[in-house]
Amino acid sequence: xxxxxxxxxxxxxxxxxxxxxxxxxxxxxxxxxxxxxxxxxxxxxxxxxxxxxxxxxxxxxxxxxxxxxxxxxxxxxxxxxxxxxxxxxxxxxxxxxxxxxxxxxxxxxxxxxxxxxxxxxxxxxxxxxxxxxxxxxxxxxxxxxxxxxxxxxxxxxxxxxxxxxxxxxxxxxxxxxxxxxxxxxxxxxxxxxxxxxxxxxxxxxxxxxxxxxxxxxxxxxxxxxxxxxxxxxxxxxxxxxxxxxxxxxxxxxxxxxxxxxxxxxxxxxxxxxxxxxxxxxxxxxxxxxxxxxxxxxxxxxxxxxxxxxxxxxxxxxxxxxxxxxxxxxx
Amino acid sequence: xxxxxxxxxxxxxxxxxxxxxxxxxxxxxxxxxxxxxxxxxxxxxxxxxxxxxxxxxxxxxxxxxxxxxxxxxxxxxxxxxxxxxxxxxxxxxxxxxxxxxxxxxxxxxxxxxxxxxxxxxxxxxxxxxxxxxxxxxxxxxxxxxxxxxxxxxxxxxxxxxxxxxxxxxxxxxxxxxxxxxxxxxxxxxxxxxxxxxxxxxxxxxxxxxxxxxxxxxxxxxxxxxxxxxxxxxxxxxxxxxxxxxxxxxxxxxxxxxxxxxxxxxxxxxxxxxxxxxxxxxxxxxxxxxxxxxxxxxxxxxxxxxxxxxxxxxxxxxxxxxxxxxxxxxxxxxxxxx
Numbered sequence: 192x193x194x195x196x197x198x199x200x201x202x203x204x205x206x207x208x209x210x211x212x213x214x215x216x217x218x219x220x221x222x223x224x225x226x227x228x229x230x231x232x233x234x235x236x237x238x239x240x241x242x243x244x245x246x247x248x249x250x251x252x253x254x255x256x257x258x259x260x261x262x263x264x265x266x267x268x269x270x271x272x273x274x275x276x277x278x279x280x281x282x283x284x285x286x287x288x289x290x291x292x293x294x295x296x297x298x299x300x301x302x303x304x305x306x307x308x309x310x311x312x313x314x315x316x317x318x319x320x321x322x323x324x325x326x327x328x329x330x331x332x333x334x335x336x337x338x339x340x341x342x343x344x345x346x347x348x349x350x351x352x353x354x355x356x357x358x359x360x361x362x363x364x365x366x367x368x369x370x371x372x373x374x375x376x377x378x379x380x381x382x383x384x385x386x387x388x389x390x391x392x393x394x395x396x397x398x399x400x401x402x403x404x405x406x407x408x409x410x411x412x413x414x415x416x417x418x419x420x421x422x423x424x425x426x427x428x429x430x431x432x433x434x435x436x437x438x439x440x441x442x443x444x445x446x447x448x449x450x451x452x453x454x455x456x457x458x459x460x461x462x463x464x465x466x467x468x469x470x471x472x473x474x475x476x477x478x479x480x481x482x483x484x485x486x487x488x489x490x491x492x493x494x495x496x497x498x499x500x501x502x503x504x505x506x507x508x509x510x511x512x513x514x515x516x517x518x519x520x521x
Numbered sequence: 522x523x524x525x526x527x528x529x530x531x532x533x534x535x536x537x538x539x540x541x542x543x544x545x546x547x548x549x550x551x552x553x554x555x556x557x558x559x560x561x562x563x564x565x566x567x568x569x570x571x572x573x574x575x576x577x578x579x580x581x582x583x584x585x586x587x588x589x590x591x592x593x594x595x596x597x598x599x600x601x602x603x604x605x606x607x608x609x610x611x612x613x614x615x616x617x618x619x620x621x622x623x624x625x626x627x628x629x630x631x632x633x634x635x636x637x638x639x640x641x642x643x644x645x646x647x648x649x650x651x652x653x654x655x656x657x658x659x660x661x662x663x664x665x666x667x668x669x670x671x672x673x674x675x676x677x678x679x680x681x682x683x684x685x686x687x688x689x690x691x692x693x694x695x696x697x698x699x700x701x702x703x704x705x706x707x708x709x710x711x712x713x714x715x716x717x718x719x720x721x722x723x724x725x726x727x728x729x730x731x732x733x734x735x736x737x738x739x740x741x742x743x744x745x746x747x748x749x750x751x752x753x754x755x756x757x758x759x760x761x762x763x764x765x766x767x768x769x770x771x772x773x774x775x776x777x778x779x780x781x782x783x784x785x786x787x788x789x790x791x792x793x794x795x796x797x798x799x800x801x802x803x804x805x806x807x808x809x810x811x812x813x814x815x816x817x818x819x820x821x822x823x824x825x826x827x828x829x830x831x832x833x834x835x836x837x838x839x840x841x842x843x844x845x846x847x848x849x850x851x852x853x854x855x856x857x858x
Contacts, residue, residue, distance in 0.1 A: 352539055354789060355841070357796050357814075357833040364547050364818050364826060454686055458800060461688055462815060477688060481804075484692055485700045495689035502684040510680070 224439070224516075231515040238511020244504035252314045255307035262304035262471050266294055276487040286489070295479070296487045305471035306497050312465075312472050313501070316386045317452035323391025324452075325445050328398030329437070335399070336406025337429060347403070350396035359458065362389045366464040382466045390455050398444050405440055409433050439516040446509035450502040457498050473498050529845070533838040538597070540834040541827060545593045548823045596621070596827070620831070621824035625817075630828040633813065638832075640711055641809030643721065644728055644801065645794040651733035652740055653787070659737070660744025661776060667749065675741060682738025691731045691804035698727060708806040728805045732798060736790060740783060747779030754778070781852050788844035789837060796833020 222230070232238055270277060276296040279287065286293040292302035335346035366385050409415065410433070418432050459465045460474025468475060473494045480491035580586060598604060599619035615621070620630035659679070663672040699707045705727050712720040751757065752775050760770045797811030806812075810829055817825035 352536055355536055355792075355834050355837045356540060356543070357793060357830055357837075359799050360797070360814050360818070360826070360830055360833065361544070361547070363799075363815065364544070364830075365551070450684065457686055458688075461686070462799070462803065463819075474686075477686070477692075481692065484696060488696060491689070491692055491696075495686070495693070498689065499681070499685050503681060506680055506684055 228439075228512075228515040232511060235511045235515065238508055238515070241504045241507030241509075241511060244500065245508050248310060248501055248504065249314065251307060252311040256304075256311060259304035259307045260301040262300060262308045263469050265298050265300060270294075270297065276483065276490075281489065292493050293489055295476075296483050296490055297479075302490075302493055305476065306473070306493065309471045309473045309476065309494070309497065310501070312383070312470065313453055313456055313498075316383060316390065316456045317449050319387040320390035320394070320452045320456075321445055321448045323387060324394040324398055324448060325441060327392070328395035329402050329441055331395065332399040332402025333406050333429065333433065333437070336403040337410055337425075337433065339407075343403075346399070350399050350403075353393065353396040356393070358393045359455075362393060362455070362459060363462055363464050365389050366459060379466050379470050386456060386459065386465065390452050390459075394448060394452065394455075398441075398448065401440055401444055402437060405437055406433060409436050443509060443513040443516055446505060446512055450505035450509070453498065453502050453505070526842070526846070529842050533835075533842065536838050537831060537834055541596070541831055542593060544827050544830045545589065545596065548826070549589045549592065620828045623817075623825050624822045625820050625825075630824050633825065634810065634828050634832055637808060637810050637813045639713060640807050641797055641802070641811065642795060643714060643725060644732065644798055644807060644809060645791060647725055647729040648732040648736065648794070648798075649787075649791055651729055652736035655733065656737035656740025657744050657776075657783070659741040661748055661771070663741065664745045664748030664752065665771065672745075676745070679738040679741045682734055683742070685735070687731060687735050687800050688804045690734060691728070691801065694727050694731050695805070708804065711805075711807045725807075728801055728807060731804075732794075732801045740786075743783055743786065744779060747782055748775055751775045751778045777851060781848060784844050784847060784851065788841045792837030792840040793833065795836040795840070797829060 277294050281293075292306060294300060294302060295305065331346050331350075335343040366382075366389055415428055415432050418428055423432070456465065457472075457474035457477070460472040461478050463475075463478060465472045465474055476494040477491065480487075480494070484491040595604065599615065599621060601618075603614065603616045604619045604621075605614050615629065618631065620634070622629055623633065626633075659675050663675050666672050695708055698704045706720075706724050710720075710724045712724060714721040754775075757770060757775055760774045761767075765774075797809055797814050798807075799811035799815055801807070802809045802811040803815060810832065814826060814829040816822075817829065
C-alpha cells in the first residue's frame with residue numbers, strides 16, 4: 192500500500208525557477224504503515240477515549256486491589272435486617288463517604304473493593320483467553336490458508352464444526368464438570384485456568400477464519416512470488432513475508448475479541464460457573480442482584496455499568512484501531 | 522442441486538455425531554481425566570447421601586464401567602433403531618429416535634424436549650422478526666446518510682447495545698416496565714400460545730425487545746458496513762448510469778448484495794437461539810430449552826444435556842443448510858455445486 196505523501200519540515204530545496212522564489216517548498220517524507228495508523232488514530236477522539244479508559248482499567252485491575260478495602264469484610268451494622276438491604280444512602284445503596292459505591296445487600300461488603308477485585312478477574316480471564324484464541328486461531332488460519340488442499344479442508348471443516356457448537360452450554364458443562372481439585376490445581380486458580388481454557392478454546396475459529404482469508408490472498412501477492420523466485424523457502428515466506436502483513440488484523444481482532452470474552456466470562460459467572468464465591472466477579476454480583484434489584488437497584492446497576500463501560504471502551508478502541516489500520520473501512 | 526442437498530445432509534449427520542461425541546466426552550471422559558473414579562461419577566448421579574448399593578446400581582444402569590466409546594455407541598444406536606433399558610425385572614423399550622431417559626425425572630428426554638421447545642421457539646421467532654427489520658433498516662439508513670447525526674447517534678446506540686450483557690438489560694427493562702410502571706407482566710409468567718394468545722404475547726414483549734435489541738445492534742453495524750462497501754461497487758455506478766431510480770439501486774442492487782453475509786450470521790444466530798436462549802430465558806423465567814439445559818447441567822442430568830445440545834446443533838446445521846440454499850435465490854452470482 193502506498194503511504195500518503197505528507198508534507199512536513201521546512202528544509203527548502205534548490206529552486207532554479209525564479210518564479211518560485213519566496214514560495215515555501217517543504218520536503219516530502221514517506222511514512223510507514225504504523226506511522227500512518229498512529230496519525231489516524233491520534234485524530235480519532237472517540238477511539239482515544241476508549242484507549243484511555245482501557246489503560247485506566249488495566250491499571251485499576253493491577254494496582255487497585257492494594258488501595259481498596261477488604262472485599263470480604265462484613266459490615267452487617269450497615270444492613271437493615273428487615274429488608275436485607277443497606278440502611279442508608281441513595282436508593283438504599285449504602286453509598287457514603289466510607290463506601291463510595293455503597294455496600295452489598297445482606298453482607299455489607301464494600302462494593303468499590305468488590306468491583307475493583309472483579310475487574311482483576313474479568314480482565315485476567317479475558318486477556319489470557321484472548322491470547323489463547325489468537326495463538327490457536329492464527330496458527331490454524333495461517334496453516335490452512337498457506338498450505339491449502341486437504342489441510343485447508345480439514346481445518347476449515349473443524350472451524351465450521353466449532354461454530355455449530357452451542358458454546359455457552361458447552362462452556363457451562365465443561366466448567367461444571369471439573370471438580371474442585373484437578374490437574375494439580377485447586378480453588379480459584381483451577382477455576383480461572385478452566386475459564387481461560389474453555390473461553391479461549393471455543394473462540395479461536397472466529398479469528399482463524401479471518402487469518403485464513405487474509406493468508407489466502409497474501410499468498411498470491413507479487414512480493415511472495417518475488418521472494419519465491421529468489422529461492423525463498425516456505426519458512427522464510429511464512430515468517431518474513433506473510434506474518435508481518437498479518438500483524439494488523441491480528442491486533443485489531445484481538446482488541447475486539449477481548450470485550451466478547453469479558454461478556455462471556457460475565458455470563459458464565461452470572462450462571463454460577465465462574466470463580467468461586469466469595470471471590471468477587473461482576474457476573475456473580477448480577478446473579479446476587481436478581482432477587483433484590485427492585486428494592487436495591489444500585490446493586491444491579493453498579494456491576495452492570497462496570498461490565499458496560501469496560502466492554503464499550505474495548506469496542507471503541509478496537510473499532511478505532513481497525514479504521515486506522517484498514518484504510519478501506521469507514 | 523439434489524446432490525448438493527444430499528451431500529450437505531450427510532455432512533450434517535457427521536457434525537451431529539461429532540457434537541454428541543464431544544458432549545459425551547465432556548461428561549464421561551473429562552472427569553476421569555481430572556482424576557475421578559467411576560464410583561465418584563456414579564455418586565454424582567445418585568444424589569445426596571449415596572449408599573454403596575445405589576452407586577453400584579447406578580454404575581450398572583448407566584454402564585459407567587464400559588469404555589466411553591462403547592457407551593457412546595449404545596447411545597447412537599438408540600437414536601437410530603431404539604434401545605431397551607433393563608429397569609429391574611421390567612425391560613422398557615424406547616423407540617427410535619431414543620434419546621434416553623432423564624436421570625432425575627425418569628421422563629423420556631424426547632418428550633421433555635418437545636414439551637419445552639415451543640417456549641424457546643416463540644421467543645426466538647418473535648425476537649428475530651424485530652431484530653431483522655429493525656437492524657437492517659437502521660443499518661441501511663445509516664449507510665446512506667453516512668456521517669449524519671442519525672448515523673452517528675444510531676451507531677453509538679448500536680455499539681452500546683452490543684456492549685451490554687443481556688441479563689442486565691433484561692433486569693433493567695423488567696424493573697422499568699414491569700415493577701415501576703406496570704405495563705408488562707413480570708418474569709416467570711410465560712403462558713403457552715395455545716392456552717391464551719393474549720397472555721402469551723404480553724409475557725413475551727419484554728423478552729423479545731430485550732433480546733432483539735442486542736441482535737439489532739449487531740445487525741445494524743453489519744448492514745451498515747456491508748452497504749458502505751457495496752455502494753462503492755462498479756455495478757452500483759452502472760445501475761445509476763442506466764438511470765435507475767435511487768430507490769431501486771439501493772434495494773434491488775446494493776441491499777441484495779449486502780444481505781448474503783447477514784444471512785450467514787442470521788443462520789448461526791437463529792439456530793443457536795432455537796436451541797435455547799440460555800441467558801434470556803433465565804432472566805425472564807421462560808421455561809424453554811435454555812432453562813432446561815442449565816438446570817440439567819447443574820443437576821448432572823447427562824441424557825437431558827445431550828438431548829438439548831444435539832437439538833441445538835441440529836437446528837444450527839439445518840438452518841445453515843436452508844441459508845445456503847437461499848443464497849442462490851438472493852445472490853444470482855452464487856451457484857450451488
